[in-house]
Amino acid sequence: MSSSHDTHASHAAAPTHEKKHLALTLHVWRQRAATSEGKFVTYKLDDVSPDMSFLEMLDVLNERLIANGEEPIAFDHDCREGICGACSLTINGQPHGFERETTTCQIHMRRFEDGQTIYIEPFRANAFPVVKDLVVDRGAFDRIIAAGGFITARAGSAPDANALPIAGDVAESAMDAAACIGCGACVASCKNASAMLFVSAKVSHLALLPQGQAERSRRVLAMVEQMDKEGFGNCTNESECEAACPKGISVANIARLNREYLRALACGD
Amino acid sequence: MVRRIASLWSSSIGKKALMSVTGLLLIGFLVLHLVGNLQLFADDGGKSFDAYAAKLKSFGPLLYVAEFGLGALFLAHLALGLRVTFENRAARAQRYALERDRGARSFASATMVVTGVIVLIFLVIHLLDFRLREMAPDGLAAMVVRRLSEPAGALIYVVGVAALGVHLSHAFRSAFQTLGLSGKGWDTPLARLGKAIAIVLGVGFAMFPLVFFSGAKKASHQASLEPARPIHAASDVTTEAIR
Amino acid sequence: MSSPTTVEASSKLASKCPSGPLAERWSKHRFELKLVNPANRRKFHVLVVGTGLAGASAASSLAELGYSVSAFCIQDSPRRAHSIAAQGGINAAKNYQNDGDSVHRLFYDTIKGGDFRARESNVHRLAEVSVNIIDQCVALGVPFAREYGGLLANRSFGGAQVSRTFYARGQTGQQLLLGAYSGLMRQVGEGQVKLYPRHEMLDLVVIDGVARGIVCRDLTTGEIKSYAGDAVLLCTGGYGNVFYLSTNAKACNVTAAWRAHKRGALFANACYTQIHPTCIPVSGSHQSKLTLMSESLRNDGRVWVPKAKGDTRSPEQIPEDERDYYLERKYPSFGNLSPRDISSRAAKQVCDEGRGVGASKMSVFLDFRAAIERDGVDEIRSRYGNLFQMYERITGEDPYRVPMRIYPAVHYTMGGLWVDYNLESTVPGLFVLGEANFSDHGANRLGASALMQGLADGYFVIPYTIAAHLAGRKLGKISTSHDEFKRVEQGVRERIERLKNAKGKRSPDSFHRELGLLMWDKCGMARNADGLREALVKIRELRDAYWQDVKIPGDAAELNNVLEHAGRVADFFELAELMCMDALHRNESCGGHFREEYQTPDGEAKRDDANFCYAGAWEYAPESPSGKVGWSMHKEPLVFENVKLAERSYK
Ligand SMILES: Cc1cc2nc3c(=O)[nH]c(=O)nc-3n(C[C@H](O)[C@H](O)[C@H](O)COP(=O)(O)OP(=O)(O)OC[C@H]3O[C@@H](n4cnc5c(N)ncnc54)[C@H](O)[C@@H]3O)c2cc1C
Ligand code: HEM
């Protein structure tokens, strides 16, 4: 297996006719349902266009499986442009693959080498049980938001949007945190399957904004409580989550979450 | 309020915060401990070190309270460390077949529980060596030097404090992050300070076994010429060797 | 002025638009609407299908009012609805820039942008509530871009002459949806909304002429289940994926709307499709979707193709005088910033002439050389760095060195289920919100106005108008044990069985691709009567082949992506037929609907206000017991009392 992916980036405008198709060996995790045993199944593809996206490569494989009367590989996807957070996949041991700040659906096959072997596994964590094959249930994230990841603002009750100026840099920091797409790569890449990066991004976004102050303490206590209930691990500050995050969410948010939580414990209402 | 305090023990962030505080206090103790130990290097045949030990003893019950506090900190840290580790293992029952990190984690961060347990074992030995044993007639300093001059003793102490150094190289920075005291340009200074503390404590404590052991070797070399030399004098040889 | 048409209004289509001065209609209407007593709201159960901007805002607002709500979506989380993908921004007539914007100007721009094929009353209401939307979103914590001093920033978008577009980096849709979603999840936490993710609505249940429930497939377990309620809200998005390749997310589909259509809801203006000019071109037969490149690129990029046909030289070898900057040439005053429909069609024209570029010859250059020479590479990088990076990632080409290649792609569907001013369809109790309805964009949607419409419908319209139904009609208690639920469930099961039992040779995806290509060729950027007739024949053939030859492996009683897709493709076939019929019947060109027979001498769209100034709503009417599909047309004349119908000119 090659590990020199990053040097393999094709920076030049490669003329179309020179593009060589790739032969690949895939080891794909197949699991019928949450309760069944899973295993790797090996597939060989010998005509992968370098212009395909990773998911299109799986589409092609699936079409072939259907033609053979076999069940295609189930995987989550929707927008296919790196914003909905639906796609997952752990590719050669790395959630969303080896590229930085990239989702699985944004990977293109020209970044792989002819003859390469690729392992494809689901995002793994107890809190993300496998639904089927590569599809996992990330409902835990929704439940964490339901516990407190909001600002209570009834339609009709809002003051004029410019009534409360928010300094440009504060708004930017809030936006940095809000950029999280909820894909769960932080959990999948964390050795402890911790959800701290996700929760911290949410807490930070709302705690930074003046609108979020009224519920500040209650929010962080409730969200952390729910996070713990869901069975995620504890953070050991190794920052693998930040490195895997397709939106580059910083672990500085985790420090802020810790601060918010301890502050709420100490002096929250 | 009770619930809030309970959260410190039960919630993920609470647990980690307790670990950080206990860990940082232990680091504080270690710094004092190291400074105190430096007196072993004084060129007075262990007199000032023994005087220092006697001074501590004279606090009487107060010393017991301090020791008890220290023990509690340690036990709490240890219990939480083990608990956190087990929980984290359990959070991913089905492991990855292939797992490749992105280079953000370090050797130290990946081995916290290992280095922690080594420190624990070391500490037990350490206490058995000097705290829970009857005081030698020639004083504590003599006991220490004797122990650290043995090959086994030196090895145990070097390994123990090296593990401590590795543990702390991640721990210090991590503790600040856990307590929410990082971010905004503080990360790099804290990480550097953490490394520095790890090196100072690790190398600092390692000096004792290294110096005494190499000194003892020299001494034993000399001893083969002059077999009747009392062990106590070994420290003299050592200090000479340092100069 | 009143309606220019002599079109006769169908009695089926009572728009319920209030009369009187335009600016007072909505408040007058709100006053006249019935109210539901707060204590009674809990007793009403509302089913909200879809959790995009429209669905999430509606579900949370209704729950907030005290109604009991169930919300359904296909994705694993409501936060992943397709609204998440919107990049550019959301319009509002705040006039924060003091540059002459007003509710009336936004109203006028939207009516004109829609090529005078939308209702005045609706569009004015949209412009009015646009200002409340921004307030509401900010209150929810949406981190809109701000100026240094803390006030909200705006930009001008899609050729508008005022800066009224609010944005959050390139993630406006995501941030707005997260805001609406957080409100929804709060209600879920409080037990006021019950959430059903990974649930697909497969049919509508109508009892005594009123929509009383839906039948869903639980996509994880395959279980078919019914849900009863007092009103059903469809917020299920657009149907651009009928073309297979589009900028829409893969799960976008017409199934919910189509099932409702077959149960009596009229489908209006099916042929109005928006084609976006700046997308990354198709790279091969494996292509699964198209990626939109922000329109803002056209602020600095120049669009061109070689003057000569079949010129295969690489772009840097083509000298300046052998390049055709066709937008600048044809539309000197708007140039590279000409509106979406016009820019798209112009690209198609030059490619059809054989002057397209790239391996497939189906793209045009978007060249930044002049801008880089003028402003420097760093400046261009700071403006478009992430877009350039995205482009390079997908194509492997470096746009700093070689011109980008772009081509138009299907982006938005203006057509949808017909609704009245209350957003109620022709089936009482069935409301349709967001892109799924036909209401506010006429024949062409302006940039940054779909997000506005979705949130307007959900936050500020439906909370009032639903009361007209709930308080105004006598709704008996109904449970899912009612015979009609059993019957509809049975129908859903049989349909799945039929698909599964075809045991043919081809995947649903291969049929979908074939249908998409046909639609793109014959009912895409430009249509003509012959092509549409030909398409109608081919669609029917392909549809029949589909039911014979489709192949669906796996079990229906578990997660089965192929089966899900198969049902959606089956509905796309029927929709495709209706779209072609609609396009064929509309003997004019307007907005996104360009009929080649109806153009001005210099190739611009030629509207026919005398004969086609109406919304065309189709009623589903099976021709024979064999279930062959057929439709009859109802017309709602469009009355313009406040604007003058004019030719859209961008020369
Ligand atoms: C790439 C892109 C960029 C865009 N950028 C902009 C922009 O900058 N500004 C702008 O104003 N507009 C933009 N648009 C348009 C805009 O995003 C959409 O029109 C709008 O978000 C639609 O919102 P919606 O709530 O109606 O539907 P969607 O967000 O599409 O939501 C549909 C919901 O219905 C559910 N659903 C569908 N069918 C079923 C079923 N059968 N059963 C159960 N649930 C179902 C889905 O799960 C989903 O929750 C853009 C569109 C695209 C494609
Ligand atoms: C003198 C001895 C010790 C000192 C000074 C010390 C100090 C620290 C500190 C400061 C941390 C960082 C806490 C945080 O980030 O939250 C830490 C983490 C840790 N300690 Fe210790 N520790 C000691 C001994 C031990 C022992 C005996 C164990 C035995 C199990 C242990 C196990 C751990 C573990 C597993 C962590 C990792 C938790 C994490 O990274 O978040 N430590 N230690």
Ligand code: FES
């Ligand atoms: S499919 Fe939407 S982020 Fe990958």
